[in-house]
Amino acid sequence: MPAATDSNLFRQLGLKHPLIVAPMAGGPSSVELTAAASAAGALGAMGGAYSNAAAIEAFADQVRQRTDKPFSINLFIPHSIPDVAADRLARAAEATARYRQELELPPPRLGAPYEEDFDVQFEAVLRVKPACFSFVFGLLSAEHVREAKKVGIPLIGTATTLEEARALEDGGVDAIVLQGFEAGGHRGIFDAGAADPEIGMRDLLAQCAGTIRVPLIAAGGIMTSGDIRAALQAGAQAVQMGTAFLACAEAGTSAPYRRKLLEASERRTRTTRAFSGRFARGIENRFMDEMDGKPDAILPFPAQNKFTRDMRGASTAKGLPDFLSLWSGTGKGELWQGSTAALIDRLFGE
Numbered sequence: 001m002p003a004a005t006d007s008n009l010f011r012q013l014g015l016k017h018p019l020i021v022a023p024m025a026g027g028p029s030s031v032e033l034t035a036a037a038s039a040a041g042a043l044g045a046m047g048g049a050y051s052n053a054a055a056i057e058a059f060a061d062q063v064r065q066r067t068d069k070p071f072s073i074n075l076f077i078p079h080s081i082p083d084v085a086a087d088r089l090a091r092a093a094e095a096t097a098r099y100r101q102e103l104e105l106p107p108p109r110l111g112a113p114y115e116e117d118f119d120v121q122f123e124a125v126l127r128v129k130p131a132c133f134s135f136v137f138g139l140l141s142a143e144h145v146r147e148a149k150k151v152g153i154p155l156i157g158t159a160t161t162l163e164e165a166r167a168l169e170d171g172g173v174d175a176i177v178l179q180g181f182e183a184g185g186h187r188g189i190f191d192a193g194a195a196d197p198e199i200g201m202r203d204l205l206a207q208c209a210g211t212i213r214v215p216l217i218a219a220g221g222i223m224t225s226g227d228i229r230a231a232l233q234a235g236a237q238a239v240q241m242g243t244a245f246l247a248c249a250e251a252g253t254s255a256p257y258r259r260k261l262l263e264a265s266e267r268r269t270r271t272t273r274a275f276s277g278r279f280a281r282g283i284e285n286r287f288m289d290e291m292d293g294k295p296d297a298i299l300p301f302p303a304q305n306k307f308t309r310d311m312r313g314a315s316t317a318k319g320l321p322d323f324l325s326l327w328s329g330t331g332k333g334e335l336w337q338g339s340t341a342a343l344i345d346r347l348f349g350e
């Protein structure tokens with residue numbers, strides 16, 4: 001057993017490498033990717049945000065059939081239910097009518113709830129008892145923190161500013177992912193409607209190292225062993241990498257998404273609210289280009305996420321990247337298409 005006094009969370013967890021293969025909800029974080037990452041000595045992570053309790057438990061069972069190594073589960077902190085007025089929904093429907101026609105979809109129907117019930121998901125996490133529970137988009141309530149601590153699940157929050165990191169530390173987390181502006185996927189900003197602080201990973205790490213006492217995990221644009229070394233030297237105890245693993249053999253990344261990721265080594269990305277109503281970074285495509293010019297036709301998160309789900313699904317089914325959220329960070333270079341274990345070995349010099 002690792003020593004309980006060890007201040008390094010990642011040694012405590014018995015990891016061989018200070019790496020979290022990012023939780024990537026919506027497909028990429030397959031059972032196979034999560035298990036392969038953990039089996040190779042990193043921390044694999046389930047992106048459970050869009051999964052109900054039964055799916056979270058089934059996923060964990062399947063990971064455990066493949067490896068006895070630790071893995072984590074990640075969820076989205078819930079949002080207050082946005083008020084989607086009829087005229088707003090009509091604008092969103094009108095702006096997307098042409099796309100739904102092209103995709104041979106019926107007109108949209110939208111109603112609450114817009115996301116899974118967090119309390120029910122969280123109860124499943126407590127039953128599964130993963131090695132860690134991580135979350136994004138805000139603070140975990142004191143009650144949830146107490147419940148996780150009672151069963152001994154370490155907590156990892158996500159911050160995009162020093163202020164968010166301070167609030168997470170005060171809230172009792174065991175480690176903090178510092179998510180830089182370079183990161184692929186949703187920005188972890190607490191306030192879904194706020195402007196993006198746009199702080200890069202290195203600046204955020206420099207602001208937090210020495211100020212925040214809990215272990216820091218650097219995320220955003222980390223692609224190589226040199227990037228990992230630099231983040232560790234700058235005060236991170238570990239790194240979290242998403243984009244670099246998206247084309248790995250085990251990743252659940254869909255065929256049209258993979259194609260776009262591999263099309264060019266210099267992926268043109270930017271942040272957009274078009275897909276979900278929250279800022280997220282992805283490869284530029286037609287939906288983003290056309291919808292970004294119509295902010296009034298984009299619903300608040302998470303309503304927009306539910307509103308675009310049928311289009312994203314149909315786009316995937318047709319093999320079309322035009323209406324897909326192609327989440328990707330700013331990191332350059334050809335993506336690794338071999339096994340997850342081989343990528344981890346390369347990153348850590350074996």
Ligand SMILES: Cc1cc2nc3c(=O)[nH]c(=O)nc-3n(C[C@H](O)[C@H](O)[C@H](O)COP(=O)(O)O)c2cc1C
Pocket residue numbers: 022023024025028047048049074135136158179182183184185186219220221222240241242243244327328329330331
């Ligand atoms: C496809 C994709 C999905 C993501 N989904 C989640 C998620 O469900 N939960 C979360 O905390 N972070 C999510 N992220 C963000 C990652 O945790 C991490 O911050 C990011 O991947 C780091 O930047 P990088 O992609 O440049 O490595 C996602 C990232 C990607 C690329």
